[in-house]
């Protein structure tokens with residue numbers, strides 16, 4: 310039986326560390342880290358995500374503010390708001406929820422956030438730092454993937470990793486992070502031929518395609534570690550909607566460890582946003598990591614993963 314990697318438990322652990330860092334900062338007389346979330350328009354899913362992010366801030370002691378703007382907000386007005394937030398020293402992280410309405414150039418908006426405050430890690434400066442292994446803010450979902458992998462793997466050097474999906478927000482950053490760990494990385498996508506054959510060689514499979522149950526049991530080498538990033542809402546046999554990942558979970562019990570959907574990568578994304586906000590605040594306040602401990606590279610506590618199939 311594969312170990313089930315409990316994303317909720319790992320996220321809780323990360324939240325505890327983040328909260329401890331906030332407490333240390335306040336005890337040292339530093340200001341409370343602040344995150345501002347901008348939401349343009351009425352997209353239902355975005356409203357839910359923003360609400361969750363704001364609520365999560367409260368849990369760890371991050372001060373959060375929210376700017377809800379109407380769907381017809383002009384690009385200039387949005388850029389002016391970001392300018393103001395860029396200059397506000399009490400705002401350490403700025404997140405502009407995507408998708409933005411069609412009349413707004415998303416890339417321009419994301420580029421206008423100061424890289425030090427870009428807690429989503431989407432600014433080209435942060436992307437460049439990630440791809441050159443020179444620090445910067447790591448996008449939340451890829452960071453969550455790496456923390457989950459670190460919770461089950463001690464030594465990444467020389468492992469074969471296959472990343473399915475090459476998006477800018479998941480596949481490419483995950484591939485770079487795995488390369489930094491000295492894995493041999495193959496990035497695959499919709500036009501890749503022989504994907505099952507490529508996947509079968511992998512010690513690590515990160516599936517981020519958005520293709521329900523794409524990865525079948527016979528694509529997986531015994532003992533591989535599987536991180537399933539995909540989330541798709543489908544109608545089950547009972548007619549009820551359910552969430553499924555990119556991996557046929559039940560067929561992959563010969564893996565060493567696997568994330569479930571839901572309850573795997575999903576909970577990590579918000580926990581990593583909070584961690585990134587505190588990291589950004591500390592960098593802006595001139596606090597060096599060594600003074601308050603390193604967020605991501607503490608020895609993982611593995612006791613939370615269960616070895617029984619869900």
Ligand code: NAD
Nearest residue numbers: 450474475476479498499517518519520538539540575578
């Ligand atoms: P995307 O659509 O931007 O990219 C998908 C990638 O997968 C593309 O590179 C495409 O070529 C590849 N792909 C699609 N179908 C494929 C197939 N059949 N075989 C091989 N490759 C295929 O998607 P994204 O934004 O990277 O998201 C991917 C999935 O991860 C989605 O299900 C999304 O909902 C999920 N996601 C989850 C979280 C989270 O917090 N858990 C965060 C971001 C994305």
